[in-house]
Amino acid sequence: MKKVSSGYSPVIAVDRKAAKPLHRQVYDAYRAMILSRNLGAGQLIPSTRALAAELNISRIPVLTAYAQLLAEGYFEARVGAGTFVCSALPDQVAADERREAQTPATRPRGKRVATRAARRVAKRTTQVPRYGVVPWLRGLGAFSVSQPAYDEFPFQIWSSLMMRHGRNPQTHSLHYGGPMGSERLREAICTYLRTARGVHCEPAQVMIVSGSQQALDVSARALLDEGSAAWVEEPGYWLTRHVLKAAGCKIVLVPVDAEGMDVAAGVRKCRTARAAFVAPSHQFPLGATMSAARRLQLLRWAERAGAWIIEDDYDSEYRYGSMPIAALQGLDENARVVYVGTFSKTLFPALRMGYMVIPKDLVDAFVTIRHAMDLGTPYLYQAVLADFIEEGHYARHIRRMRLLYGERRAALVESIRKEFEGKLEVLGAEAGMYVAVKLPRGFRDVQMAHKAAKEKLWVAPLSPAYQGKDARPGFILGFGSTPAEKMGQEVRRLKALIARSGNLGGNAGGEGREW
Ligand SMILES: Cc1ncc(COP(=O)(O)O)c(C=O)c1O
Numbered sequence: 001m002k003k004v005s006s007g008y009s010p011v012i013a014v015d016r017k018a019a020k021p022l023h024r025q026v027y028d029a030y031r032a033m034i035l036s037r038n039l040g041a042g043q044l045i046p047s048t049r050a051l052a053a054e055l056n057i058s059r060i061p062v063l064t065a066y067a068q069l070l071a072e073g074y075f076e077a078r079v080g081a082g083t084f085v086c087s088a089l090p091d092q093v094a095a096d097e098r099r100e101a102q103t104p105a106t107r108p109r110g111k112r113v114a115t116r117a118a119r120r121v122a123k124r125t126t127q128v129p130r131y132g133v134v135p136w137l138r139g140l141g142a143f144s145v146s147q148p149a150y151d152e153f154p155f156q157i158w159s160s161l162m163m164r165h166g167r168n169p170q171t172h173s174l175h176y177g178g179p180m181g182s183e184r185l186r187e188a189i190c191t192y193l194r195t196a197r198g199v200h201c202e203p204a205q206v207m208i209v210s211g212s213q214q215a216l217d218v219s220a221r222a223l224l225d226e227g228s229a230a231w232v233e234e235p236g237y238w239l240t241r242h243v244l245k246a247a248g249c250k251i252v253l254v255p256v257d258a259e260g261m262d263v264a265a266g267v268r269k270c271r272t273a274r275a276a277f278v279a280p281s282h283q284f285p286l287g288a289t290m291s292a293a294r295r296l297q298l299l300r301w302a303e304r305a306g307a308w309i310i311e312d313d314y315d316s317e318y319r320y321g322s323m324p325i326a327a328l329q330g331l332d333e334n335a336r337v338v339y340v341g342t343f344s345k346t347l348f349p350a351l352r353m354g355y356m357v358i359p360k361d362l363v364d365a366f367v368t369i370r371h372a373m374d375l376g377t378p379y380l381y382q383a384v385l386a387d388f389i390e391e392g393h394y395a396r397h398i399r400r401m402r403l404l405y406g407e408r409r410a411a412l413v414e415s416i417r418k419e420f421e422g423k424l425e426v427l428g429a430e431a432g433m434y435v436a437v438k439l440p441r442g443f444r445d446v447q448m449a450h451k452a453a454k455e456k457l458w459v460a461p462l463s464p465a466y467q468g469k470d471a472r473p474g475f476i477l478g479f480g481s482t483p484a485e486k487m488g489q490e491v492r493r494l495k496a497l498i499a500r501s502g503n504l505g506g507n508a509g510g511e512g513r514e515w
Contacts, residue, residue, distance in 0.1 A: 007043060026065035039085050066083065070083070124248060128245045135458070141456055142481070144458040162384055165383040165384055180208065192394070208354075212312060212344070213239055219308075224247055228250065232252070235467075237279065261283070284314070302334070308336060311329055316431055318431055342354035405433055409435070441473065445474060446464065460476040
């Protein structure tokens with residue numbers, strides 16, 4: 001027999017001693033909830049038997065109330081499926097009657113509204129730019145910056161691992177895990193980082209986090225106080241700035257050039273900063289690889305200033321043309337670097353899985369902070385990922401994707417060169433899944449990105465990556481999701497759009513810089 005699913009039991013406070021009959025109490029409660037939209041059109045209602053049991057009353061008043069609600073069109077019955085809030089309840093009826101359904105406590109009264117107490121929120125909520133969805137961060141397809149080739153992901157393997165762990169989990173896996181995360185996964189990550197990224201680590205230093213974003217947040221909370229100064233790259237990753245703003249830190253914008261963060265400029269601006277947030281392997285968004293000299297200079301400054309370096313190594317698995325560049329952390333002899341990595345680029349961003357390598361003497365402080373934030377990373381994905389890495393699927397997937405993205409990157413660089421006749425300089429094509437192009441000053445990149453999105457070209461504007469006054473317009477162009485053979489046509493579409501809009505004048509990077 002087909003099982004009929006059951007809806008949630010609503011909050012109905014029945015009073016057996018009240019003068020109002022029980023069926024009327026049930027009827028009134030449902031009607032009020034429908035009119036106030038606490039119960040939505042089409043929502044499943046529990047069976048009369050289930051509700052009677054829940055309310056600890058006989059089934060008869062519930063049957064009477066349901067019959068009345070059905071007769072008046074608030075409910076509808078679907079054979080074999082159950083009873084639902086009527087999906088055709090006209091909006092007008094609901095709107096007209098909503099007022100009537102408002103209880104005195106919820107109904108606004110002129111005087112009460114005027115004298116309502118202040119609804120104060122923390123100052124930091126206004127210091128971080130408001131969350132808003134810009135189309136290019138959500139759109140899927142040509143030029144989307146953080147979109148890996150989802151269609152190339154080994155779902156067969158992934159789903160069999162999900163089944164393996166979802167079907168018969170051991171009881172202890174269902175209980176709270178520790179703040180550092182699954183031991184097996186930390187060991188697997190540790191082996192990977194030592195071998196492929198030259199990171200010095202032991203599993204006891206690896207914390208599993210919800211993407212690099214959480215790693216940045218834990219680091220800021222564990223290492224910085226309100227008012228602490230921290231260096232960030234200019235231009236740089238805006239979500240690092242958001243973390244620091246939320247923590248009440250003072251942001252020191254340090255310019256980047258072809259060698260990465262300009263450490264000497266950082267020292268000039270604020271020698272005593274408490275931390276530097278950098279992406280030395282592939283600076284975001286201009287793509288520089290930090291030179292060896294700058295790396296040593298940065299490490300030396302950190303040791304002298306007693307500062308911390310937070311190394312965001314978000315996409316260096318994909319390096320083309322040259323040997324992989326080892327992580328900065330591997331060069332550090334004074335345990336000044338917190339290393340941060342993510343699976344968002346190599347697997348997929350919705351996984352929300354990342355990791356950090358914490359200097360040994362700081363582990364306790366990081367664990368304390370993390371434990372106050374959440375109680376660890378979900379078990380299932382950790383278990384699946386540990387198998388995925390241990391069984392060699394991760395290494396194989398990265399190897400396959402490196403070849404694929406290498407072709408896509410070459411196609412993009414070549415198409416830009418051909419279509420723009422060498423007038424656009426392509427930056428950062430040595431690694432990762434995007435390139436950057438700078439456009440002439442005066443180009444309205446944000447405005448153009450909105451126009452492009454309407455044509456399903458998901459270019460990200462460059463100017464919002466700057467926080468200071470001297471924002472350069474340009475585009476950040478992802479190539480991960482577009483097959484090499486289609487790249488030319490997408491670049492031609494972009495070129496045509498720019499040509500059509502004649503957008504090469506006016507003030508650049510104006511409105512809507514922060515997104
Ligand atoms: C500089 C930088 N760091 C980190 C990330 C990844 O963040 P997460 O691991 O939270 O998805 C990105 C994603 O685009 C990025 O550009």
